[in-house]
Amino acid sequence: xxxxxxxxxxxxxxxxxxxxxxxxxxxxxxxxxxxxxxxxxxxxxxxxxxxxxxxxxxxxxxxxxxxxxxxxxxxxxxxxxxxxxxxxxxxxxxxxxxxxxxxxxxxxxxxxxxxxxxxxxxxxxxxxxxxxxxxxxxxxxxxxxxxxxxxxxxxxxxxxxx
Numbered sequence: 309x310x311x312x313x314x315x316x317x318x319x320x321x322x323x324x325x326x327x328x329x330x331x332x333x334x335x336x337x338x339x340x341x342x343x344x345x346x347x348x349x350x351x352x353x354x355x356x357x358x359x360x361x362x363x364x365x366x367x368x369x370x371x372x373x374x375x376x377x378x379x380x381x382x383x384x385x386x387x388x389x390x391x392x393x394x395x396x397x398x399x400x401x402x403x404x405x406x407x408x409x410x411x412x413x414x415x416x417x418x419x420x421x422x423x424x425x426x427x428x429x430x431x432x433x434x435x436x437x438x439x440x441x442x443x444x445x446x447x448x449x450x451x452x453x454x455x456x457x458x459x460x461x462x463x464x465x466x467x468x469x470x
Contacts, residue, residue: 332417361376430462
């Protein structure tokens with residue numbers, strides 16, 4: 309109960325503004341416009357080479373799936389990287405600001421094309437369990453610095469082809 313009280317006072321750092329299903333050559337994707345506000349602690353961890361993972365939970369229409377985006381800084385190469393788990397393509401950025409700007413709009417592949425009369429929910433969260441072991445416990449206790457969870461929002465059904 310004490311932990312629930314702490315979580316209630318944390319600022320909203322993640323908000324999904326809009327999402328929509330798009331047909332692609334490979335099937336379908338969910339285009340997501342979002343607002344993510346990283347705390348100074350998160351930014352400092354990233355700048356020091358700690359990888360951060362965003363987890364997207366897509367539910368509904370039989371598409372219950374989890375997609376993750378991994379961000380990290382590579383000091384030897386002096387660039388930031390953004391990679392979707394399971395995808396070998398890596399996007400590289402010279403500055404952290406460019407990385408965070410790229411996160412304003414992301415495209416999440418869907419395993420299958422949803423039915424036209426079907427919709428679902430989408431939520432994003434920073435995965436604290438993916439942090440290195442020495443950071444996990446402090447991250448769970450310092451929810452004001454590490455908590456980034458969006459409320460679930462509905463993603464609309466796709467429109468039939470004209």
